[in-house]
Amino acid sequence: MARETRGRGRGRVSAAILELLAKFKNPLVLLLLAASVVSAVTGELESSAIIMVVVLLSVVLDFVQEHRAGRAAEALRKATRIRATVVRDGVAREVPAEEVVRDDVVLLVAGDLVPADGTLLEARDLFVNQALLTGEPYPVEKRPVPGDEGKVFKGTSVISGSGKALITATGAQTAVGKIGAALTRPPPPTAFEIGTRSFGLLILRLVMWMVLFVLLVNLARERTWLTSFLFALALAVGLTPELLPMVISVTLARGALRMSRKKVLVKRLSAIHDLGSMDVLCTDKTGTLTEARIRLEKHLDPQGRDSARVLELAYLNSHFESGLRSPLDEAILRHETVDIRGWEKLDEVPFDFERRRISVLVRRGEETRLVVKGAFEDVLRLSTHYEADGPGDVRPLDASARRAFFERFEALGREGYRVLGIAWKAEGPECRHVVIRDETELVFAGFAAFEDPPKESAGIALRALRDAGIAVVIVTGDNERVAEHVCKQLGVPLRGTLTGAELDGLDDHALGARAEETSLYCRLNPTQKNRVILALKRRGRVVGYLGDGINDAPSLHSADVGISVDGAVDVAKEAADVILLERDLSVVAEGIVEGRRTLGNILKYILMGTSSNFGNMFSMAGASLFLPFLPMLPAQILLNNFLYDLSELPIPTDRVDDAFVARPRRWDMPFIRRFMMVIGPLSSIFDFATFALLLYLFGGDERLFQAGWFVESLATQVLVIFVIRTRGNPLRGRPSRALLVTSLSVVALAMMLPFTPIGAKVGFSPLPLRFFVVLLPLVVAYLATVEVVKRWFYRRYGWG
Numbered sequence: 001m002a003r004e005t006r007g008r009g010r011g012r013v014s015a016a017i018l019e020l021l022a023k024f025k026n027p028l029v030l031l032l033l034a035a036s037v038v039s040a041v042t043g044e045l046e047s048s049a050i051i052m053v054v055v056l057l058s059v060v061l062d063f064v065q066e067h068r069a070g071r072a073a074e075a076l077r078k079a080t081r082i083r084a085t086v087v088r089d090g091v092a093r094e095v096p097a098e099e100v101v102r103d104d105v106v107l108l109v110a111g112d113l114v115p116a117d118g119t120l121l122e123a124r125d126l127f128v129n130q131a132l133l134t135g136e137p138y139p140v141e142k143r144p145v146p147g148d149e150g151k152v153f154k155g156t157s158v159i160s161g162s163g164k165a166l167i168t169a170t171g172a173q174t175a176v177g178k179i180g181a182a183l184t185r186p187p188p189p190t191a192f193e194i195g196t197r198s199f200g201l202l203i204l205r206l207v208m209w210m211v212l213f214v215l216l217v218n219l220a221r222e223r224t225w226l227t228s229f230l231f232a233l234a235l236a237v238g239l240t241p242e243l244l245p246m247v248i249s250v251t252l253a254r255g256a257l258r259m260s261r262k263k264v265l266v267k268r269l270s271a272i273h274d275l276g277s278m279d280v281l282c283t284d285k286t287g288t289l290t291e292a293r294i295r296l297e298k299h300l301d302p303q304g305r306d307s308a309r310v311l312e313l314a315y316l317n318s319h320f321e322s323g324l325r326s327p328l329d330e331a332i333l334r335h336e337t338v339d340i341r342g343w344e345k346l347d348e349v350p351f352d353f354e355r356r357r358i359s360v361l362v363r364r365g366e367e368t369r370l371v372v373k374g375a376f377e378d379v380l381r382l383s384t385h386y387e388a389d390g391p392g393d394v395r396p397l398d399a400s401a402r403r404a405f406f407e408r409f410e411a412l413g414r415e416g417y418r419v420l421g422i423a424w425k426a427e428g429p430e431c432r433h434v435v436i437r438d439e440t441e442l443v444f445a446g447f448a449a450f451e452d453p454p455k456e457s458a459g460i461a462l463r464a465l466r467d468a469g470i471a472v473v474i475v476t477g478d479n480e481r482v483a484e485h486v487c488k489q490l491g492v493p494l495r496g497t498l499t500g501a502e503l504d505g506l507d508d509h510a511l512g513a514r515a516e517e518t519s520l521y522c523r524l525n526p527t528q529k530n531r532v533i534l535a536l537k538r539r540g541r542v543v544g545y546l547g548d549g550i551n552d553a554p555s556l557h558s559a560d561v562g563i564s565v566d567g568a569v570d571v572a573k574e575a576a577d578v579i580l581l582e583r584d585l586s587v588v589a590e591g592i593v594e595g596r597r598t599l600g601n602i603l604k605y606i607l608m609g610t611s612s613n614f615g616n617m618f619s620m621a622g623a624s625l626f627l628p629f630l631p632m633l634p635a636q637i638l639l640n641n642f643l644y645d646l647s648e649l650p651i652p653t654d655r656v657d658d659a660f661v662a663r664p665r666r667w668d669m670p671f672i673r674r675f676m677m678v679i680g681p682l683s684s685i686f687d688f689a690t691f692a693l694l695l696y697l698f699g700g701d702e703r704l705f706q707a708g709w710f711v712e713s714l715a716t717q718v719l720v721i722f723v724i725r726t727r728g729n730p731l732r733g734r735p736s737r738a739l740l741v742t743s744l745s746v747v748a749l750a751m752m753l754p755f756t757p758i759g760a761k762v763g764f765s766p767l768p769l770r771f772f773v774v775l776l777p778l779v780v781a782y783l784a785t786v787e788v789v790k791r792w793f794y795r796r797y798g799w800g
Contacts, residue, residue, distance in 0.1 A: 121166055127140065277667075496518040629702040
């Protein structure tokens with residue numbers, strides 16, 4: 001054990017070292033290291049050492065922050081791993097699915113994802129969805145026989161029944177693994193990733209043009225090629241928001257950790273952005289709007305009388321069902337114990353979401369019976385007879401009886417009951433196997449009516465979601481009267497209702513138009529739920545989907561952010577991006593607000609970095625045109641950039657305006673570009689004023705000029721954080737303590753630097769006291785100007 005622990009420890013250390021070395025693959029870092037070597041070869045040992053130290057400090061800082069964020073994210077991923085049940089040394093135990101190895105014996109039950117390829121040793125009514133491999137959407141029955149019928153494959157899902165399989169292949173050796181790169185290719189980029197990439201390209205283009213201009217100007221002024229090259233290279237580093245990946249990683253990881261404390265686990269970090277951007281949440285009714293404590297309230301014959309016979313048939317069906325038992329099955333079995341001694345199960349047709357029913361073939365003595373339980377409309381449609389007064393009085397089901405039974409079903413729905421139809425069919429003694437086509441010419445036995453009381457917290461959570469700008473859309477398999485009854489009890493305003501049958505009559509374009517005015521979808525199957533989500537996405541909405549069942553997996557995958565719960569089946573948890581430890585809409589609401597806070601802090605860095613860097617571009621370009629020397633030496637630019645980055649590290653800890661989290665937010669590139677173009681040049685105006693003061697008031701030589709601009713540049717860049725970080729009054733919106741302390745410390749350090757030996761080493765000379773007397777009103781004037789322009793900007797362009 002100790003040796004294994006040491007081995008894992010060495011593995012973690014090796015991985016960390018490789019992660020650190022990977023940071024040096026950044027092209028700018030490699031160029032700077034090369035420049036440091038060139039400086040040393042040409043005798044500029046001090047410049048070489050300073051460049052090397054600053055680069056190493058930046059890389060290590062980036063590595064430490066991202067490594068911590070990565071470890072936090074990995075801890076969250078471990079908490080949501082899919083697990084498998086294996087039999088080792090005769091004992092069944094749960095292990096992470098990736099730890100399953102060849103020759104393991106795996107136990108499979110309904111709702112499981114098959115962890116690896118295997119050969120069946122045992123199977124009991126085992127039906128598996130193999131759409132991943134075959135494209136066939138319908139479940140396939142598996143038996144322990146030779147050939148593919150006796151094999152299970154990695155990534156397929158168990159729909160019903162149970163089984164035991166011997167693992168024969170894992171990883172790349174599985175059928176899925178052999179398909180190749182098409183399945184292992186990374187998923188398409190999310191909206192957040194596209195936004196960061198577009199932003200990076202925008203900055204890169206600006207930096208390249210400006211650096212090329214500055215380099216040509218310096219060469220034209222007959223400065224040495226090495227000095228000009230180092231200056232341009234250092235300028236590129238100073239103008240590039242190279243901390244953006246680290247700030248995003250750290251901010252998302254911190255957001256994920258805060259969300260975990262609020263009982264929300266994030267599997268995909270960029271899903272936090274999607275959660276904050278979400279403006280539509282699609283959810284089922286059961287367990288979300290209701291308590292999910294379903295009770296069997298009534299078991300009625302076709303005439304509406306209490307019937308022990310209906311309860312017996314429903315109990316037989318639920319007791320012998322081998323699939324994943326629904327809450328309705330549990331309610332039937334919990335309602336009352338029924339004596340079913342003597343009955344044995346012969347076969348079953350498992351539940352699926354297209355048929356919406358399950359049939360069980362049972363026998364007692366000479367009596368063989370197919371018992372069917374399912375959606376009332378389907379069961380009644382398949383029935384040709386009904387029990388008028390018990391099993392001995394079976395009559396033909398004519399139009400008048402059908403109408404009467406349907407009216408009774410409608411009346412139960414208006415009272416808030418969810419109703420299943422119960423039917424049966426006599427079979428011959430030779431019958432031992434049934435298929436879907438046997439579900440015909442049934443005898444309708446009656447109704448099973450269930451009640452699921454509304455959840456007290458759901459009404460409050462729904463109002464909170466509406467106030468946060470989230471439209472809640474209910475997609476349910478229940479009929480519209482039950483769903484409308486629950487919504488009325490919770491005070492949920494309904495904008496429109498659409499049933500599955502009506503939805504099938506609409507093409508995608510028409511459905512998109514109806515989706516904007518519909519908040520309740522009833523009697524939907526999984527395919528129809530998926531169509532609703534895709535229709536909303538085509539309308540430009542950011543859609544979340546909350547679900548926990550096998551039928552929810554397609555919708556969880558299609559939604560911008562799939563949300564499931566800790567107790568969900570493996571298929572649903574695998575498809576989801578976010579896992580709730582409690583199935584409660586209030587938890588979702590808290591997660592949405594946290595997602596918006598996280599996005600808000602990322603945008604703070606973006607707005608600060610773009611505006612400051614864009615302003616510095618103008619200042620550097622202007623100074624290069626008229627100064628007889630470099631406005632800053634390469635080492636000074638790198639040091640300035642390092643200290644500025646240091647001041648922004650605590651941004652992930654900062655508070656976010658309440659107004660920002662009040663509604664959904666998205667990555668808005670036009671807004672960012674406008675902010676950069678408007679706010680950025682303001683700093684150049686004050687930079688040029690500083691240049692004039694240093695040259696004409698203080699008669700600044702090269703070292704004094706560079707020290708003065710270094711201090712002014714860093715003071716304005718860092719302190720403007722407190723103006724840009726909030727839309728409101730910066731004196732009222734309190735920053736986090738870490739951001740306040742770090743920023744003020746960096747400014748103080750910058751002011752002291754020219755008076756220290758390190759300052760002398762990088763080329764600074766001490767500044768006169770009266771410079772700081774002039775600097776104070778200059779910085780105050782700059783911050784006040786940015787505040788005025790910022791307020792005008794938000795009035796003109798909004799939040800973005």
